[in-house]
Amino acid sequence: MKNERKRTFLLITIPILALFICFNTIPLIRGVVYSFTNFKGFGSYDWVGFRNYIDLFSDVRVGKSYLFTFKLAIVTTVVVNVISLMLALALNSKIRAKSFFRGAYFLPNVLGALVVGYIFNYFFTYILPALADMAGINSLSTSILSSQNTAWIGIMVVCAWQAIAMNTIIYISGLQTVPEDVYEAGGLDGATGWKKFRYLTFPLIIPFFSINMVLCVKNFLMVFDQIMALTKGGPAQSTESISYLIYNNGMSGGQFGFQSANAVIFFIVIVVISVAQMKFSSRKEEQL
Amino acid sequence: MMKRKANWPVMAFLILGLTTIAFPLYMTFVIAFKQPTEMTNSISGILSLPKSWSLDNFREAMRVTDFWHSLGNSLIITLVTVALSILIHSLMGYALGRNKARSKFYGFVYLFIVSGMFVPFAILMMPLAKQTAEMGLGNWFGVVLLYVVFYMPMNVLLYSGYLVNIPIALEEASRVDGASTWTTYWKIIFPIMRPMHATVAILTALAVWNDVMTPLIIMAGSNQNTLPLAQLNFQSQFGTNYNLAFASYLLALIPILIFYVVCQKQILNGVVNGAVK
Amino acid sequence: MRRKRIMGIGLTLSCIAAGFSMEGCGGAGDNEKVEIEIVQYKPEASNYFEMVEEEFNESHDKIHLTIHSPNDAMAILRTRFIREDYPDIIGIGGDINYSYFVDAEILADVSDYEGLSEIKQAYRDIDESLELVETEGTFAVPYVANAAGIMYNREMFSEHGWEIPKTWDELLTLCEEIKAEGILPFYFGFKDTWTCLAPWNSMAVDLSPADTAKQVNRGETTFSKEYREVSEKYLKLLDYGPSEPFAYGYNDACTAFARGESAMYPIGSYAAPQILSVNPDLNIDSFVMPASDTEDGNTLNSGIDLQFCVTADCKNKEAAYEVLDFLFADENIQKYVDAQSAIPCKEGDFTLPSILDGMLDYIDAGNMTDYQDHYYPSEMAVDAQIQTFLIQKDVDAFLEKFDTDWTRYNRDIIRLVQEYEEEKANAQKSGGAE
Numbered sequence: 001m002k003n004e005r006k007r008t009f010l011l012i013t014i015p016i017l018a019l020f021i022c023f024n025t026i027p028l029i030r031g032v033v034y035s036f037t038n039f040k041g042f043g044s045y046d047w048v049g050f051r052n053y054i055d056l057f058s059d060v061r062v063g064k065s066y067l068f069t070f071k072l073a074i075v076t077t078v079v080v081n082v083i084s085l086m087l088a089l090a091l092n093s094k095i096r097a098k099s100f101f102r103g104a105y106f107l108p109n110v111l112g113a114l115v116v117g118y119i120f121n122y123f124f125t126y127i128l129p130a131l132a133d134m135a136g137i138n139s140l141s142t143s144i145l146s147s148q149n150t151a152w153i154g155i156m157v158v159c160a161w162q163a164i165a166m167n168t169i170i171y172i173s174g175l176q177t178v179p180e181d182v183y184e185a186g187g188l189d190g191a192t193g194w195k196k197f198r199y200l201t202f203p204l205i206i207p208f209f210s211i212n213m214v215l216c217v218k219n220f221l222m223v224f225d226q227i228m229a230l231t232k233g234g235p236a237q238s239t240e241s242i243s244y245l246i247y248n249n250g251m252s253g254g255q256f257g258f259q260s261a262n263a264v265i266f267f268i269v270i271v272v273i274s275v276a277q278m279k280f281s282s283r284k285e286e287q288l
Numbered sequence: 289m290m291k292r293k294a295n296w297p298v299m300a301f302l303i304l305g306l307t308t309i310a311f312p313l314y315m316t317f318v319i320a321f322k323q324p325t326e327m328t329n330s331i332s333g334i335l336s337l338p339k340s341w342s343l344d345n346f347r348e349a350m351r352v353t354d355f356w357h358s359l360g361n362s363l364i365i366t367l368v369t370v371a372l373s374i375l376i377h378s379l380m381g382y383a384l385g386r387n388k389a390r391s392k393f394y395g396f397v398y399l400f401i402v403s404g405m406f407v408p409f410a411i412l413m414m415p416l417a418k419q420t421a422e423m424g425l426g427n428w429f430g431v432v433l434l435y436v437v438f439y440m441p442m443n444v445l446l447y448s449g450y451l452v453n454i455p456i457a458l459e460e461a462s463r464v465d466g467a468s469t470w471t472t473y474w475k476i477i478f479p480i481m482r483p484m485h486a487t488v489a490i491l492t493a494l495a496v497w498n499d500v501m502t503p504l505i506i507m508a509g510s511n512q513n514t515l516p517l518a519q520l521n522f523q524s525q526f527g528t529n530y531n532l533a534f535a536s537y538l539l540a541l542i543p544i545l546i547f548y549v550v551c552q553k554q555i556l557n558g559v560v561n562g563a564v565k
Numbered sequence: 566m567r568r569k570r571i572m573g574i575g576l577t578l579s580c581i582a583a584g585f586s587m588e589g590c591g592g593a594g595d596n597e598k599v600e601i602e603i604v605q606y607k608p609e610a611s612n613y614f615e616m617v618e619e620e621f622n623e624s625h626d627k628i629h630l631t632i633h634s635p636n637d638a639m640a641i642l643r644t645r646f647i648r649e650d651y652p653d654i655i656g657i658g659g660d661i662n663y664s665y666f667v668d669a670e671i672l673a674d675v676s677d678y679e680g681l682s683e684i685k686q687a688y689r690d691i692d693e694s695l696e697l698v699e700t701e702g703t704f705a706v707p708y709v710a711n712a713a714g715i716m717y718n719r720e721m722f723s724e725h726g727w728e729i730p731k732t733w734d735e736l737l738t739l740c741e742e743i744k745a746e747g748i749l750p751f752y753f754g755f756k757d758t759w760t761c762l763a764p765w766n767s768m769a770v771d772l773s774p775a776d777t778a779k780q781v782n783r784g785e786t787t788f789s790k791e792y793r794e795v796s797e798k799y800l801k802l803l804d805y806g807p808s809e810p811f812a813y814g815y816n817d818a819c820t821a822f823a824r825g826e827s828a829m830y831p832i833g834s835y836a837a838p839q840i841l842s843v844n845p846d847l848n849i850d851s852f853v854m855p856a857s858d859t860e861d862g863n864t865l866n867s868g869i870d871l872q873f874c875v876t877a878d879c880k881n882k883e884a885a886y887e888v889l890d891f892l893f894a895d896e897n898i899q900k901y902v903d904a905q906s907a908i909p910c911k912e913g914d915f916t917l918p919s920i921l922d923g924m925l926d927y928i929d930a931g932n933m934t935d936y937q938d939h940y941y942p943s944e945m946a947v948d949a950q951i952q953t954f955l956i957q958k959d960v961d962a963f964l965e966k967f968d969t970d971w972t973r974y975n976r977d978i979i980r981l982v983q984e985y986e987e988e989k990a991n992a993q994k995s996g997g998a999e
Contacts, residue, residue: 005469008468009386012380012383013394016383016440017397017401020401020437023433024412024438028407028412031411031412031414034415038977040665040669041647042643042666043668043670043671055973059973093298094295095295095298096299099553101302103552103556104306105306106552106555106559110494110545111541114516119316120312122319125813126334127334143756146756166559169559169560170559218405224501234811234949235755235756235811236949236956236957237949237953246410247413249946250410251413252639252944254942254943255944260414264411266408266410267408271403271406274406414644421648422648505644
């Protein structure tokens with residue numbers, strides 16, 4: 001009986017694991033192998049040892065792309081989480097047409113990022129400056145995508161516009177696990193507003209907060225579609241994200257070997273950050 | 289009564305927030321119907337409704353993007369991926385979820401697969417293009433197989449998390465009746481995981497439907513387009529005619545919008561389910 | 566019950582979808598026909614190529630031709646090369662990708678193609694010099710060329726009596742005059758980085774040696790030396806452009822110029838169809854960029870815009886040549902020239918588009934120089950570097966970065982070139998000793 005169970009589990013696991021290894025692990029290993037070559041993507045190539053990795057750490061463009069990507073990821077994560085928490089609290093309070101609002105606020109998440117990017121591209125280039133002109137706001141009367149200092153804000157807005165939906169839903173489901181009597185008890189103690197949130201609600205939804213943080217940081221570090229649709233890395237290479245650089249120079253350009261090395265490092269960075277985040281938040285949960 | 293009044297500021301906040309979602313969609317909708325001559329830079333010109341509700345832009349955009357063909361490809365890829373994901377990922381989630389705590393091997397496999405979530409697609413892109421071609425999978429089925437692998441980490445995580453809530457006693461009862469593990473799974477566990485199936489189906493379907501890169505890399509040159517891929521082709525060729533471009537954007541958004549409006553409740557519940565786990 | 570119904574709908578949908586995708590896979594009914602596939606990289610010419618495909622298939626029983634004109638064809642070609650799934654013929658530009666493909670031995674030697682003899686020598690020479698190191702054989706048949714300079718609004722010019730400038734000083738004087746009339750001299754679409762290369766190229770051919778990149782690769786000079794004047798003069802142009810040159814892309818700039826918002830637009834002849842699609846009645850012409858201080862110092866910036874290469878993997882070279890014959894038929898080239906405002910690479914009596922009127926003298930005299938950027942590796946993103954430079958306006962920093970980046974991105978090419986030069990030198994030495 002026990003053996004039958006064991007055998008069944010093995011029979012399930014082995015083929016699926018094989019599929020996973022075949023289309024995930026093996027290509028990953030091949031990618032790592034390419035990172036030690038000067039492969040252009042076609043033709044012959046030579047082994048170059050660690051040259052790509054050494055170059056990587058002295059390449060200004062790669063360094064800039066890491067800075068940009070992290071700046072974008074951190075700021076967007078903060079913005080998204082603040083707004084989605086506010087929205088979640090609002091959507092969870094006693095309001096009319098609750099399901100309508102929830103449905104409407106989730107809408108951006110189902111739309112394709114590329115098409116949304118194209119639409120916002122037009123919006124930033126033409127509509128926003130026209131609106132700003134009308135309102136007499138000079139700082140917005142030119143496209144924010146055209147300046148090195150502001151282009152990342154445009155990308156941030158589009159990323160946030162789409163990501164807020166998912167985070168809000170996750171917070172709402174977190175808020176629903178908060179039992180009513182917590183509030184009632186808090187109400188007796190005279191806790192109101194910010195204090196109530198800070199000391200009663202928030203500690204109870206910390207697990208959801210950490211899910212959101214991990215998801216946000218990971219997704220925004222891998223930002224690609226929005227860059228493709230909005231700026232293509234410009235102006236003045238100020239919005240080249242890591243993924244964009246890997247795709248653009250590795251696929252369209254002839255730097256496949258070098259960008260494979262970049263991707264390997266990027267993979268390690270993402271794993272380290274995510275693991276660290278999860279460790280950190282689980283420790284926090286234990287404290288509470 | 290007091291409570292209701294107190295919530296009006298919240299309602300106002302929510303309605304204000306909604307405009308940021310509605311406005312870009314409204315613009316897309318209006319521009320898609322206008323003619324190039326109606327495009328002006330004044331506020332009233334931007335916001336106004338088109339003079340006539342002609343479908344010409346859509347007809348032309350559908351012709352250029354080969355709409356029905358691309359839609360068909362997108363549909364088949366999404367449906368097959370979702371079906372396979374539910375079957376394969378739930379099985380894997382079951383096998384790993386039931387054993388990962390007790391066995392080192394399963395614990396390792398679980399971590400191994402879940403860590404696949406962090407592999408950037410960029411590094412897999414080229415090797416996969418080569419590999420799928422070598423295996424004769426440079427077609428929609430190859431794309432489906434890749435999706436099944438790409439979304440395995442997330443879905444296995446969801447399934448095995450959900451499984452914690454299903455008491456093992458249920459299976460034991462069935463086993464006492466002489467059913468094999470395999471039969472027990474399909475008769476008892478699989479139906480119980482129904483809410484999670486909905487979640488997986490929705491999350492996978494949304495991700496697959498909107499994905500551009502995988503079909504771009506795998507199906508390049510096969511003469512087959514998915515809807516987002518057709519969109520990508522459209523963008524640069526007809527960039528000046530914003531009206532036509534926006535009609536095509538709207539065409540790309542409409543199927544998923546309809547799907548969302550129809551299944552809104554299930555989608556939201558599904559996502560909530562996934563989030564709680 | 567409800568769930569079942571949803572499943573039912575799902576099944577029906579997938580059947581319909583299956584039906585759709587089956588259609589695409591069919592078509593291989595006739596086994597006798599030779600299949601020839603072309604992938605060409607100019608999506609804007611897709612209408613022309615659809616017509617060629619149709620007419621070819623109507624008039625040929627033995628060969629079935631398919632032409633793809635995808636967006637971002639380079640990425641698609643590269644993925645297909647990775648998959649070793651080569652089209653029979655590729656239509657690409659005469660740029661560094663071509664150099665790479667020759668070096669990677671992806672292309673077949675077509676020196677036995679008869680039509681080659683009718684191609685103008687100047688363009689065949691350009692292809693030769695694009696090879697990273699001299700390679701035996703010919704690997705491409707040039708189809709059409711383009712030219713970059715300054716496009717101008719003919720009506721506006723004659724209305725105000727403005728003259729075509731012949732030297733750099735005349736150009737600046739003209740710009741001042743135009744500005745004084747309250748008209749914008751230039752429009753730029755610098756949001757799309759590649760447009761930054763158009764004025765750059767057309768000025769660089771006047772001011773630096775044609776083989777600058779190759780000289781640098783051989784270690785004979787530096788970009789800091791050769792490109793200083795170009796960079797300094799380029800900055801001057803900015804004064805006569807729109808106040809927000811980086812807000813608008815290529816399409817926007819074309820639209821603006823078409824609507825008469827500027828008198829001139831420094832861009833290549835390839836922009837004409839785009840401009841005319843916005844305003845078909847616009848009367849445009851173009852002139853050679855007068856970046857040099859003397860009239861003799863100027864040369865027309867012209868390079869191969871589209872050429873066809875047969876891949877080494879092509880199973881049936883004869884059939885491929887038959888397709889080439891059809892493409893290179895005079896009437897077809899003329900159609901392409903008319904549709905895309907291009908310059909034919911073939912000898913013969915073609916009607917050139919009127920937008921090239923101002924450049925005819927140079928074309929007839931063969932006073933043409935290839936684009937400098939055809940030698941730049943795309944991953945170095947010189948276009949974006951120029952954009953950065955135009956924003957920051959720091960000539961020294963730009964040139965210094967250009968030189969350091971160049972050695973880094975071209976390390977393997979430089980090694981290849983130097984090895985080749987050494988070998989050549991050694992061969993000469995030992996040849997002399999014998």
